[in-house]
Amino acid sequence: MILLLTGLAGATCPDTVHSPTQAWPDRSAEVDPSIVAALDQALFQERNEETREGIRTDGVAIFYRGELLYERYGADYTAQTPHLIWSASKSFTATLIGMAEYKGLLDIEDSVCEYVDFHESACGVTVRNLLEFSSGLAWRETYEGEPPTASSVLAMLYGDGRQDTASFAGSQGLEDVPGTTYQYSSGDTNMLSAIARKVLEPVAGERFPWTLLFEPLGMTSATWEKDAAGTYIGSSYLYLTPRDMGRFGQLMLNDGCWEQERLLPEGWVERVSTLNPASASGQSRERGPSENQGQQFWLNTSNPGYDEGPRFPDIPENAFAAMGHWKQRIWMLPDQEIVAVRTGDDRDGSYSDNDWVPLAMALAESLPKPPPPEPEPVEESDLTSPVEASP
Amino acid sequence: MIALLLALGCAAKHDPAAGGPPPETYENALLDLATGFAAKEGCSCIFVSGRDEDVCRSYLRVNPDVAKIKVDHQAKRVTSKALGMKKTSAVWVSKEEGCVLEI
Numbered sequence: 076m077i078l079l080l081t082g083l084a085g086a087t088c089p090d091t092v093h094s095p096t097q098a099w100p101d102r103s104a105e106v107d108p109s110i111v112a113a114l115d116q117a118l119f120q121e122r123n124e125e126t127r128e129g130i131r132t133d134g135v136a137i138f139y140r141g142e143l144l145y146e147r148y149g150a151d152y153t154a155q156t157p158h159l160i161w162s163a164s165k166s167f168t169a170t171l172i173g174m175a176e177y178k179g180l181l182d183i184e185d186s187v188c189e190y191v192d193f194h195e196s197a198c199g200v201t202v203r204n205l206l207e208f209s210s211g212l213a214w215r216e217t218y219e220g221e222p223p224t225a226s227s228v229l230a231m232l233y234g235d236g237r238q239d240t241a242s243f244a245g246s247q248g249l250e251d252v253p254g255t256t257y258q259y260s261s262g263d264t265n266m267l268s269a270i271a272r273k274v275l276e277p278v279a280g281e282r283f284p285w286t287l288l289f290e291p292l293g294m295t296s297a298t299w300e301k302d303a304a305g306t307y308i309g310s311s312y313l314y315l316t317p318r319d320m321g322r323f324g325q326l327m328l329n330d331g332c333w334e335q336e337r338l339l340p341e342g343w344v345e346r347v348s349t350l351n352p353a354s355a356s357g358q359s360r361e362r363g364p365s366e367n368q369g370q371q372f373w374l375n376t377s378n379p380g381y382d383e384g385p386r387f388p389d390i391p392e393n394a395f396a397a398m399g400h401w402k403q404r405i406w407m408l409p410d411q412e413i414v415a416v417r418t419g420d421d422r423d424g425s426y427s428d429n430d431w432v433p434l435a436m437a438l439a440e441s442l443p444k445p446p447p448p449e450p451e452p453v454e455e456s457d458l459t460s461p462v463e464a465s466p
Numbered sequence: 467m468i469a470l471l472l473a474l475g476c477a478a479k480h481d482p483a484a485g486g487p488p489p490e491t492y493e494n495a496l497l498d499l500a501t502g503f504a505a506k507e508g509c510s511c512i513f514v515s516g517r518d519e520d521v522c523r524s525y526l527r528v529n530p531d532v533a534k535i536k537v538d539h540q541a542k543r544v545t546s547k548a549l550g551m552k553k554t555s556a557v558w559v560s561k562e563e564g565c566v567l568e569i
Contacts, residue, residue, distance in 0.1 A: 151517060157515055158515065159515070195483075215488045223496055224499065225491055227492070229503075230492035232502070233502030233503050234492055235493055247482060248480065248482035248484060250488070298510075298514050298561060298563070299562065300514075301566060302566070314514050314564065
């Protein structure tokens with residue numbers, strides 16, 4: 076029976092997954108130089124630190140079938156500099172929740188109060204509602220350009236909420252019935268982080284993001300800051316190099332498998348990269364109609380709630396991404412087997428993913444094709460007469 | 467400006483049981499947010515990402531640009547002050563945990 080179960084578990088991971096734990100194989104010398112030049116031009120511009128206008132890329136790394144095709148850094152960044160990924164951290168927090176599900180420690184249909192002692196007004200919220208930004212909890216996710224003291228997220232990170240981000244988020248009171256209304260909220264994600272900690276710390280220790288995720292994938296650059304209550308700031312404060320961000324993207328392309336080991340439930344990647352009902356409903360507070368969310372991942376898909384086409388017309392419709400403030404990106408292109416990472420410090424609206432992610436696809440297509448398989452060598456004995464071949 | 471900041475410090479307390487939209491203004495004053503941002507992000511820029519102090523000062527510039535930082539490289543602590551009224555600090559803890567706001 077044990078043998079049978081082991082066999083089944085092993086069978087869920089294909090043996091073709093790419094797992095660059097030690098180092099990314101480098102094929103950047105084999106791609107078309109004209110596409111490299113186009114990427115350089117699209118992403119790296121002269122920087123003016125006074126005006127801070129234009130595209131301000133800090134790093135780019137493009138991977139295809141587990142190999143590096145393009146890598147370049149801007150400003151003072153190098154391949155070794157951990158970059159703040161801001162809200163791209165949210166996709167990592169959701170991944171830890173997925174790992175807890177896979178271990179049987181958590182059911183996303185449960186009330187959040189099953190796991191953490193949140194304010195009683197939050198107990199009608201499920202873990203799924205948090206994953207789908209439909210908790211209904213009162214929240215205003217605003218940054219620069221809006222009144223700072225009206226921002227829920229700034230209050231959580233730097234004001235009243237900073238000591239205990241998750242309980243701050245859970246004490247906002249309901250504005251809508253849970254599950255009905257989409258509202259992007261860093262508060263929802265920090266409640267997820269507190270839940271992940273509650274269920275994973277006992278089995279994996281205080282360093283659970285390392286023991287469960289970073290170390291198995293060979294991600295050695297990670298820093299993940301906590302609040303004073305000891306909860307990882309799951310919404311905002313993970314630091315990684317682009318190569319390590321690429322490892323996370325590769326785990327998604329591998330459907331949660333790494334080196335023949337399954338780390339996430341089968342089908343989980345599809346679930347988190349499918350438009351969630353609140354995001355598709357057209358019922359959205361505050362942030363307008365272009366927010367396509369699965370479960371803490373951004374989608375390029377068209378959204379029936381708004382009758383829109385794909386958000387980025389030249390990027391495949393089933394592509395999905397982790398995205399952060401000032402244009403941090405981890406793009407996953409499942410059909411093209413591409414992970415495209417970008418870090419930056421963009422302060423205006425110049426940057427668009429549509430300007431360079433299609434070039435990553437062209438880059439992969441420009442690789443020299445492997446030679447067609449050689450015909451079976453004809454046996455020598457077939458060409459010689461039986462008499463000569465005899466000893 | 468100062469009167470506005472003091473007024474913002476006196477916003478009504480939000481009652482979670484009552485429900486409804488978020489408060490028009492949170493209780494924290496603008497200077498808490500400004501110095502909290504500068505201290506925490508300054509600490510992380512210098513001690514997590516390992517960037518030069520001057521580069522980080524430029525990175526931290528936001529509008530209104532009221533918070534200034536002082537860096538203690540020995541203690542790995544960044545202290546931010548604004549308008550001589552508010553002081554907030556963040557300290558580097560470890561490679562894995564980075565920086566955290568103090569007080």
